[in-house]
Amino acid sequence: MGMTFSFLILAIMTLAGGVAAMTMRRLVHCALALVVSFAGLAALYLNLGAEFAGLAQLLVYVGAIAILIVFAILLTRGGEGEPGGAFSPAGIAGAVVALAVFAVLAWAVETSGLAHQAVAVAAPQTTMREIGFALMQRYVLPLEVIALMLTAAMIGAVILALREKRHEPAGGAAQKQGMRA
Amino acid sequence: MTPLAGCLLVSALLFSVGLAGALTRRSAILVLAGIELMLNAANLNFIAFWRFGAHPEFLTGLIFVIFSIAVAAAEAAVGLALILAIYRHARTSDVSEITEMKG
Numbered sequence: 001m002g003m004t005f006s007f008l009i010l011a012i013m014t015l016a017g018g019v020a021a022m023t024m025r026r027l028v029h030c031a032l033a034l035v036v037s038f039a040g041l042a043a044l045y046l047n048l049g050a051e052f053a054g055l056a057q058l059l060v061y062v063g064a065i066a067i068l069i070v071f072a073i074l075l076t077r078g079g080e081g082e083p084g085g086a087f088s089p090a091g092i093a094g095a096v097v098a099l100a101v102f103a104v105l106a107w108a109v110e111t112s113g114l115a116h117q118a119v120a121v122a123a124p125q126t127t128m129r130e131i132g133f134a135l136m137q138r139y140v141l142p143l144e145v146i147a148l149m150l151t152a153a154m155i156g157a158v159i160l161a162l163r164e165k166r167h168e169p170a171g172g173a174a175q176k177q178g179m180r181a
Numbered sequence: 182m183t184p185l186a187g188c189l190l191v192s193a194l195l196f197s198v199g200l201a202g203a204l205t206r207r208s209a210i211l212v213l214a215g216i217e218l219m220l221n222a223a224n225l226n227f228i229a230f231w232r233f234g235a236h237p238e239f240l241t242g243l244i245f246v247i248f249s250i251a252v253a254a255a256e257a258a259v260g261l262a263l264i265l266a267i268y269r270h271a272r273t274s275d276v277s278e279i280t281e282m283k284g
Contacts (some may be wrong), residue, residue: 007184011191018195018218021201027210034214037195041221045246048188048232048283053224053246060250065217072210072261076268087205088277094204102197109189117183124237134240135247146251153255160262164269 007047014040035066049123052131066085100105190231196222209267209274213260220253 016039021030038061045054088094135143182190199218206212224246231242268274271281 004184007187011187015191015194015198018198018202021214021218022198022206022211027208029213030214034217037218038221041225043197044225045192045228045230048228050228050232050243053228053243053250056247056250057221057224060254061217061221068257068261069210069214072264075265076210076274085206088207088211091205095201098197098201101200104192105193105196106190109186109193114183114186114189116186124232126237126240126243131240131243134244134265139244140247142248146248150251150255151247153259157262160259160266161197 004047007044010040010044010047013037014044023086028070031066031069031073033071035062038062038066049126051126052128183233185229185233188225188233192222192225192229195219203210207275207277209264209276209279212276213257213264216260218251219240220256224249256273260263 014037017033017035017040020033021037024030024033038057042054042057042062045051045057186229188254196219199222202218203212203215204260206215227242227249231240231246234242243275264274267279271279273279
């Protein structure tokens with residue numbers, strides 16, 4: 001059995017979105033192309049039978065991370081485009097490295113035997129109930145660790161993004177106010 | 182080509198696109214976006230191996246992807262906060278101009 005038609009379309013959509021996100025000049029356009037890529041991946045997960053992961057991907061990536069990226073672009077005045085060109089001076093070397101990585105990965109997939117070996121194609125029947133039980137029983141410790149890490153990351157992000165306070169001697173601001181009055 | 186190999190190839194392509202973006206773009210935000218794409222490529226591999234591998238009833242790949250998405254959310258939040266802090270400090274988000282720590 002080959003790949004299904006829907007898989008091909010979704011794969012092309014994901015890859016086109018990724019390529020557009022990495023090559024377009026205006027950062028806002030890049031962010032929108034990134035949304036297409038993330039949505040395509042979510043649809044790929046749904047296509048592969050992982051409904052919960054697909055919807056989580058849609059919520060987290062399309063709903064949250066894309067918005068965060070757009071906010072970051074607007075807050076750093078990246079919406080006007082990059083003055084010195086979109087690509088860094090060592091861009092060619094980076095592209096060559098990426099091509100080499102793809103060549104190695106494709107070679108590994110081709111020679112691993114997975115490309116020709118017949119695999120089980122019956123879709124696993126996974127219910128939300130089973131995922132919930134797995135999260136609450138077998139994987140409860142990772143779940144708690146993730147909860148702690150998300151809290152720590154949230155506090156860390158807020159502290160990092162807080163505006164730095166001017167370091168003035170104690171009472172300096174009050175004195176200035178008094179002098180002005 | 183089997184569906185598993187197709188998934189793995191798509192994932193390899195997506196990883197390479199993300200890597201190329203992370204290595205070649207000047208904007209720190211797009212470097213972060215490239216890293217997100219690489220992370221997503223790994224997630225696609227997990228889903229593919231869960232779907233077409235042995236013992237899908239143990240849900241290992243699926244649960245790993247769910248945790249990975251949570252980690253990616255935290256990573257994006259902290260990464261973008263770092264970019265904002267650097268922008269406020271250096272007035273640029275161009276990674277080739279932030280050379281203060283260059284040896």
